[in-house]
Amino acid sequence: MLEAIRKRRSIREYSSKPVEKEKLDEVLKAAMFAPTAHHSRSWEFVVVQDKETKTRLSVATDWAGFAKQASVIIVICSKPDSYWVENCSIAAQNIYLEATDQGLGTCFIQLNRQMIEIKGRNSEEYVKDLLKIPKDHRVLCLMPLGYPAEKIGEHQDSEFDLKKIHLGKW
Numbered sequence: 203m204l205e206a207i208r209k210r211r212s213i214r215e216y217s218s219k220p221v222e223k224e225k226l227d228e229v230l231k232a233a234m235f236a237p238t239a240h241h242s243r244s245w246e247f248v249v250v251q252d253k254e255t256k257t258r259l260s261v262a263t264d265w266a267g268f269a270k271q272a273s274v275i276i277v278i279c280s281k282p283d284s285y286w287v288e289n290c291s292i293a294a295q296n297i298y299l300e301a302t303d304q305g306l307g308t309c310f311i312q313l314n315r316q317m318i319e320i321k322g323r324n325s326e327e328y329v330k331d332l333l334k335i336p337k338d339h340r341v342l343c344l345m346p347l348g349y350p351a352e353k354i355g356e357h358q359d360s361e362f363d364l365k366k367i368h369l370g371k372w
Contacts, residue, residue, distance in 0.1 A: 206302050208356045213307025214268040216348035221273040225304045229276070229347065232300030236293040239285035245293050248277040248333050258332055259344060262318065262325045266311045272346030276308075277333060279341040290342040297345050307350035313341050 226249070233247060250256055251274050259277075260270035269275055278294055280286040294310055301308045313325040323331065326341045335341060 203299075206299050208358075210298050210302045210357075211307070211354040212309040213346075213348075213350045213352065213354070214309055215350065215352040216268075216271040216273065216307065216346065217351045219273070219349045221306060221347055221349070225306060226274060226347070228304055229297055229300045229306070232296040233276075233278075233293040236289070236296045238289040238292070239283075242283065242285070242289065244280045244283060244286055245290050246279050246339065247293075248279065248335065250275040250277065250333070255332065259329065262313065262329050262344065263311060266344060268309075269311060269344055269346040271351075272308075272348040274347040276345040276347055277329065277335075277341060278343050278345065279330075279335055279339045281338055282340045286340060287342060294343060294345060297347075301347055305349070306347055308345045308347050311344040311346070313343060 230247060230249070233245070234243070236245075238244060250259060253270075256272065256275050257270045259275055260266050260268070276297060278290045278297075280290050298308055298310070313329060318325055318328055329335070329341050329344070330337070330339070
C-alpha cells in the first residue's frame, strides 16, 4: 500500500487516451469501499464523460480549467449530514489510490462556494444545476480521471518529518 501512496500525485495534465470501463469500474468500487460514519454510505458519484459537459465543469472554479482534458470527471456529492464531508473525502482518497494503482491520475478540485461569473451562482450551485444534482445534496469536489501526460516523481522518505509527530502530547 505504501508504494501506491508514494506514487500518488495530483495530476493536472492528461493524455487523450480514454480510460477503459474496467479501470473506471475499479476506481468507483474503491470509492464505494471507503469507510463512512455509521456505515451511512451517503456519497453519490456522477461520472461525466461527455466533452461538452467536461468543458462546462472546467469553469466551475478558477482552478478547474485542466479538468476538461481528462477522459472522465467524477463528481462526489452527498445528502448533507454530520459526516458528509468526511465520508466524501475518504472516498476521494480511495479514488486517488486506486487511480494510481490503475496507472491513472486524478486531482481533488474542491468546490468551495467560490462565486463564479455564470449567472452569479457559486461553484457548487453551478455544478448542481449543470448535472441536475438534487437540491438536497451537496457537492464536495470534482475528480478528473485520465492517463497522466506529466510525470511527477514519487514521494520520498525525506518528506517524512519527525517534527510533525507529537507523542502523547504537543
